[in-house]
Amino acid sequence: MSRWFGGKALAIIFVTVLLDMMGIGIILPVLPSLIANLAGEGISNASMIGGWLFMAYSATQFLCGPMIGNLSDAYGRRPVLLLSILGLGVDYLVTAFAPTIGWLFVGRLLAGLCGASYTTASAYVADVTAPQDRAKAFGMLGAAFGIGFVLGPALGGLLGHFGPRTPFFFASGCSILNFAVAIFVLPESLGRDRRRPFAWRRANPLGAVLSLRRHPLLIRWALAIFLSFVAMAVYPAVLAFATIERYGWDATQIGLSLAFFGIVSALFQGGVVGPAIRVMGERRAALAGLIVAALTAVGFAFATEGWMIYVLIGLGGFQGVAMPAVNALMSHEVEADAQGELQGAVASLQALGSVFGPPMMTEIFAMFTGGGARVQFPGAPFLVAAVLFLLATVLLPRHGRLDRP
Numbered sequence: 001m002s003r004w005f006g007g008k009a010l011a012i013i014f015v016t017v018l019l020d021m022m023g024i025g026i027i028l029p030v031l032p033s034l035i036a037n038l039a040g041e042g043i044s045n046a047s048m049i050g051g052w053l054f055m056a057y058s059a060t061q062f063l064c065g066p067m068i069g070n071l072s073d074a075y076g077r078r079p080v081l082l083l084s085i086l087g088l089g090v091d092y093l094v095t096a097f098a099p100t101i102g103w104l105f106v107g108r109l110l111a112g113l114c115g116a117s118y119t120t121a122s123a124y125v126a127d128v129t130a131p132q133d134r135a136k137a138f139g140m141l142g143a144a145f146g147i148g149f150v151l152g153p154a155l156g157g158l159l160g161h162f163g164p165r166t167p168f169f170f171a172s173g174c175s176i177l178n179f180a181v182a183i184f185v186l187p188e189s190l191g192r193d194r195r196r197p198f199a200w201r202r203a204n205p206l207g208a209v210l211s212l213r214r215h216p217l218l219i220r221w222a223l224a225i226f227l228s229f230v231a232m233a234v235y236p237a238v239l240a241f242a243t244i245e246r247y248g249w250d251a252t253q254i255g256l257s258l259a260f261f262g263i264v265s266a267l268f269q270g271g272v273v274g275p276a277i278r279v280m281g282e283r284r285a286a287l288a289g290l291i292v293a294a295l296t297a298v299g300f301a302f303a304t305e306g307w308m309i310y311v312l313i314g315l316g317g318f319q320g321v322a323m324p325a326v327n328a329l330m331s332h333e334v335e336a337d338a339q340g341e342l343q344g345a346v347a348s349l350q351a352l353g354s355v356f357g358p359p360m361m362t363e364i365f366a367m368f369t370g371g372g373a374r375v376q377f378p379g380a381p382f383l384v385a386a387v388l389f390l391l392a393t394v395l396l397p398r399h400g401r402l403d404r405p
Helices: 008-026 031-039 043-075 077-096 101-115 118-128 131-162 166-185 207-214 216-232 234-247 251-271 273-280 282-302 307-331 336-367 380-395
Strands: none
Touching: 008 077, 008 101, 008 118, 008 131, 008 166, 031 043, 031 101, 031 234, 043 077, 043 101, 043 118, 043 234, 043 336, 077 101, 077 118, 077 166, 118 131, 131 166, 131 251, 216 234, 216 282, 216 307, 216 336, 216 380, 234 251, 234 282, 234 336, 234 380, 251 273, 251 307, 273 282, 273 307, 282 307, 282 380, 336 380
């Protein structure tokens, strides 16, 4: 399979991950108007529906991710990936033609199921690359992840100018074309002699999180990570609704701001995280990142002009240092043979934060907007996010294994 490295098979995997991430981002700029049109609601009530849509997507990914990975171990990577690619194409069409809010939920559930194939894509890369090339190949997947997060909102915003359903027709066409190409150029990477029977006990999505009980110190770090991910959910879940409510932004303006958010995040992740941790140390870098995250959220809460959003996104990029630093701190507390389990737990915590964060933040937004609100304050969920970030700083232990003699 080495002949496929850097060739057609990995190109298909790259495009698949790219489209998965685009599917997350492409809906953000047009979601408020699409919900409002279907439900006949204002922005305030539409935001609550949006929060539950995000929850449906994230919960499906969380519950199905381990199952999808185990199915690929049992039946091969190719059928799982092909079904996921085709499923995304169908999902985008379901959303594009959705006549009711209920069909939007069907679309989000299907998108979460198909998007859970990221684990299979990662396994495919491990199958077809030599050990010394895997870091480069996984870096390619990370690049696809980041590019998709930038392109999705940008395309959603620009195409949304022609109607809130237009981006989904475009995304469907891309996925179906990817499926048609993959049928001919994507080989199976897992031979029958390397497969194992499917077992439900390996598909437990909470298994990795529960394993943290064996390391008491990790529980505080894990809670800090969970609170941070709940807080970060305010941006994909609320930002579009808040900018419409406050500044009268349209889908194009929302999409461009979210694309800028992705660009800033990528620049900080690629160029700032490593040097910052080397200079400040892991714990101080984690604290600094979380404090910047809290201050940035406060800024979003009280921003009075649309241009301030771009300034806050740029200044708040340093918060991207926090999670890698906390992850590194946690990695020092477990042995080498438990690192994979630890990273699985971190991924599960992120997924859980994405499940609980959006409905909580959009409910708070709805409480402080609309005609029935006693106090009009669209920035309320951002203040709640700031409090959660500060609570995360309090939970960070002062000492870890490396600090003890």
